């Protein structure tokens with residue numbers, strides 16, 4: 001089956017199942033990042049990189065002001081105030097040449113695997129850190145004196161603590177000196193949750209049932225449930241992973257593929273194993289299915305946790321990507337879970353494996369006392385069970401055979417907070433921010449597989465994506481995210497280095513409207529500027545996280561646009577650029593104070609980043625104002641005074657222009673030669689002046705150079721922005737943009753009217769190949785609209801082959817434009833647009 005058909009089928013299936021199950025559709029659950037900040041527009045960031053790769057393991061000690069980083073062959077101690085200030089300390093910890101040779105002989109990849117990837121780095125005690133590295137497939141661990149910051153002379157065996165494979169899913173924690181790790185350690189071994197560095201090392205059971213099936217671990221979290229517990233409960237460690245489903249799942253999957261599902265498991269901190277049964281094994285292991293948006297999103301990618309000082313308020317945020325059968329598409333879902341939902345599943349009925357039927361089903365028989373899998377509480381102590389070793393055999397036997405719970409853990413609100421197409425979230429971090437309205441809001445930082453960070457605020461059961469920021473120029477997965485409240489920074493670890501980004505860049509918002517529309521809980525309008533709330537006295541500040549449009553007295557702010565004059569010759573095309581900073585805004589144009597009609601008769605086309613006036617007439621002269629309209633607020637973004645000079649007298653055959661093409665070639669040549677000669681002198685002078693003027697305006701102003709054109713010259717490509725923006729390859733960028741940043745008109749072959757004969761003009765740019773077919777789920781109907789302006793990565797228009805009379809088309813109505821802008825914005829970073837981009841060059 002071809003990729004396209006596969007997509008289409010999958011999309012149709014997903015749409016069908018979604019509606020059948022009564023979910024909100026994925027379109028309703030989607031959210032468009034309000035603003036887009038590309039790598040070149042980043043400010044206030046610091047980057048650290050030191051001749052190595054894979055800066056994946058971060059340990060922040062905010063009170064010490066140190067960010068420790070485990071990388072390939074090295075551990076760094078960075079100043080968390082400024083990771084790039086040059087004061088870093090380094091531990092070189094490369095795999096020895098013998099071990100590397102060994103690793104190569106095992107047939108491992110010499111470019112990635114046969115190194116010492118530091119995968120574990122945590123505080124062991126007040127003086128020492130504990131680190132583990134893969135050491136070219138011979139894992140080693142070491143206790144490192146944090147002050148001296150040198151490798152010790154003695155290393156510890158790492159094979160039960162650290163995976164051999166640097167890419168294997170792995171999670172680890174140090175709790176009260178005990179090392180709790182979960183991974184598949186060696187290629188041949190089974191995945192396992194282990195406790196080491198402890199008087200009572202423990203692991204999971206493998207017979208007769210495997211408690212874990214090909215598990216790929218994502219995260220582990222300590223929840224201190226013993227704190228103020230009225231029942232004398234124990235602290236618990238929760239594990240998040242994806243594994244092969246043993247039970248029947250609701251998943252729709254190819255019979256050749258095994259369904260994988262997301263899970264949460266937990267163990268008790270005071271577990272010491274059983275005496276005869278489950279000796280040196282967990283007696284408190286339980287697992288349950290973690291549901292986000294089934295059956296599609298079953299692969300867990302990242303989990304982050306937040307508790308507001310007491311464990312009962314703990315929430316988990318989890319990012320999922322599509323299950324294997326849809327892996328050719330990229331999409332993510334984000335869900336939120338409360339600790340009580342997780343506990344509820346663990347307190348519910350168990351599942352049992354029926355050997356005869358060879359399947360898992362709900363267990364409804366008698367359950368022994370104390371409840372199998374629970375921690376030792378006051379209740380069990382009163383019955384004489386002081387530790388897990390005292391538990392009766394009946395309980396331990398039951399635990400052995402019933403690791404799986406019947407109930408699923410459902411997300412808060414029953415559905416995802418976000419379902420985002422064309423994005424694979426690889427990491428999450430969460431912060432809780434006190435807003436001026438007295439509420440606390442959770443702010444999620446979501447790293448993508450291609451080096452972007454989406455910052456989102458959770459409002460009720462929905463999510464608003466404040467911005468998307470490209471933090472690495474070269475696409476690479478965001479591998480770790482850590483938030484520092486002291487530094488008000490986010491540290492981003494990836495293959496090429498560590499980036500320190502401010503949690504908020506309030507100064508980016510130039511007006512009061514812009515500041516509140518952003519709905520960034522870190523920012524508020526103080527009357528003059530958008531400032532960080534943390535550093536400003538809260539009196540008189542304006543902020544509106546809930547609805548994002550209240551509180552401003554006017555749209556005042558700096559950066560008020562200045563009038564620009566534009567003069568063109570009648571018949572020319574002109575683009576009045578208007579950069580909508582917000583992807584959620586709709587462009588509204590006023591001409592002499594009244595709204596520019598969207599309908600095409602006036603030869604006006606409202607696009608996502610400007611107004612295009614084609615074949616201008618003197619009556620197009622006037623004052624044009626461009627507004628961004630968002631949540632009912634209008635912000636003036638650009639203002640132009642357009643003068644269309646009447647056409648100079650020329651040969652009688654020169655007009656009317658659109659019909660010239662239908663006359664005989666001989667007549668036309670004469671007419672055009674004289675017209676061209678007459679106009680060239682004027683145009684040369686005019687062009688020079690206008691070019692100078694337009695490029696004076698910080699290379700922001702774009703202009704159409706008035707040139708006499710043969711009748712069938714067609715506007716094919718218009719680049720509307722001189723600034724480099726977007727993620728295109730450099731060569732492509734050069735191809736599409738004039739060096740002076742001005743509009744480019746390419747003579748093409750297409751006739752201006754259906755009746756015109758086709759002229760034999762050389763095509764400079766070959767006609768666009770048709771875009772690849774898109775699955776309905778991803779296109780939002782855009783594929784069905786051929787004669788439209790398409791925005792390409794936010795900086796240029798494509799006027800796709802105009803075969804029909806486009807000007808009379810109802811497609812250019814205001815509502816359509818609005819619709820189109822939204823659709824195009826959503827598609828801005830899609831693979832599909834990128835592909836289209838490449839093929840259009």
Ligand SMILES: *[C@@H]1O[C@H](CO)[C@@H](O)[C@H](O)[C@H]1NC(C)=O
Nearest residue numbers: 064065066079080081082087
């Ligand atoms: C980090 O840099 C800041 C500012 O330069 C300095 O005040 C601080 O002492 C440094 N911290 C450490 C741990 O070196």
Ligand SMILES: *[C@@H]1O[C@H](CO)[C@@H](O)[C@H](O)[C@H]1NC(C)=O
Nearest residue numbers: 100104108109110111112114
């Ligand atoms: C890795 O192996 C390839 C092919 O075997 C070889 O060409 C290359 O030089 C090796 N690279 C290193 C860093 O050893």
Ligand SMILES: *[C@@H]1O[C@H](CO)[C@@H](O)[C@H](O)[C@H]1NC(C)=O
Nearest residue numbers: 124125126127128129143144
């Ligand atoms: C911390 O652990 C290291 C390594 O086990 C040990 O040498 C050191 O004495 C410990 N420090 C304290 C303060 O317990």
Ligand SMILES: *[C@@H]1O[C@H](CO)[C@@H](O)[C@H](O)[C@H]1NC(C)=O
Nearest residue numbers: 053054112117166167495496
């Ligand atoms: C380490 O970085 C290299 C180079 O960017 C990358 O190819 C590789 O996949 C990374 N390995 C891991 C385990 O992240």
Ligand SMILES: *[C@@H]1O[C@H](CO)[C@@H](O)[C@H](O)[C@H]1NC(C)=O
Nearest residue numbers: 381382383384385386387390
């Ligand atoms: C449990 O502890 C209590 C008090 O510490 C003690 O009296 C009792 O004998 C212990 N029970 C067992 C089974 O060890």
Ligand SMILES: *[C@@H]1O[C@H](CO)[C@@H](O)[C@H](O)[C@H]1NC(C)=O
Nearest residue numbers: 591592618619620621622623
């Ligand atoms: C706009 O106003 C100018 C002068 O104020 C006038 O010349 C022009 O014709 C008007 N344009 C339209 C479209 O009404």
